[in-house]
Amino acid sequence: MSQESLPSGSPPEHPDALPEYAERVLEVAELIPPGRVMTYGDVAEWLGEGGPRQVGRVMALYGGAVPWWRVVRADGVLLPGHELRALGHYRAEGTPLKEASRAAEGHLPRLDIGGARWDGGGHTEGHT
DNA sequence: AGCGTGACGAGTA
DNA sequence: ATACTCGCCACGC
Numbered sequence A: 001m002s003q004e005s006l007p008s009g010s011p012p013e014h015p016d017a018l019p020e021y022a023e024r025v026l027e028v029a030e031l032i033p034p035g036r037v038m039t040y041g042d043v044a045e046w047l048g049e050g051g052p053r054q055v056g057r058v059m060a061l062y063g064g065a066v067p068w069w070r071v072v073r074a075d076g077v078l079l080p081g082h083e084l085r086a087l088g089h090y091r092a093e094g095t096p097l098k099e100a101s102r103a104a105e106g107h108l109p110r111l112d113i114g115g116a117r118w119d120g121g122g123h124t125e126g127h128t
Numbered sequence B: 001a002g003c004g005t006g007a008c009g010a011g012t013a
Numbered sequence C: 001a002t003a004c005t006c007g008c009c010a011c012g013c
Helices: A020-031 A040-047 A052-065 A083-093
Strands: none
Touching (some): A020 A040, A020 A052, A040 A052
16 A cells, blocks of 8 residues: 555546536536527537537536536537437427428427527626 | 547538 | 538547
């Protein structure tokens, strides 16, 4: 034992501690009410920091701890690899969906962003 | 120190 | 409708 040392190295990254930015993203994700969705870009804009890519990365790494299906792409395309999982949640929550055309019956429905998009419900206080 | 990386977004062809 | 490019910015190496 005896190794005291080593101040020079990596910071004590606690396994339970996530990057601060990630924690904020997850918090916003939990704020999204059932039946509504926010795009990655919306979350980033709502946070006022980072960008859609940053939000996406956080969700990819830690999204399993929050209702990840409520954070969607602006295109309304369901998350690849979890389409059916997400679709089950949307139907259970009554999230507006855009049914695929008959010509595209091979496609799964996409989200109706125009109807499901949540603005944050008055995020900033407002001094009434 | 810098560089590559993305659960992305919008624009262009 | 698809395919491609560029910009975006936190994070690990």
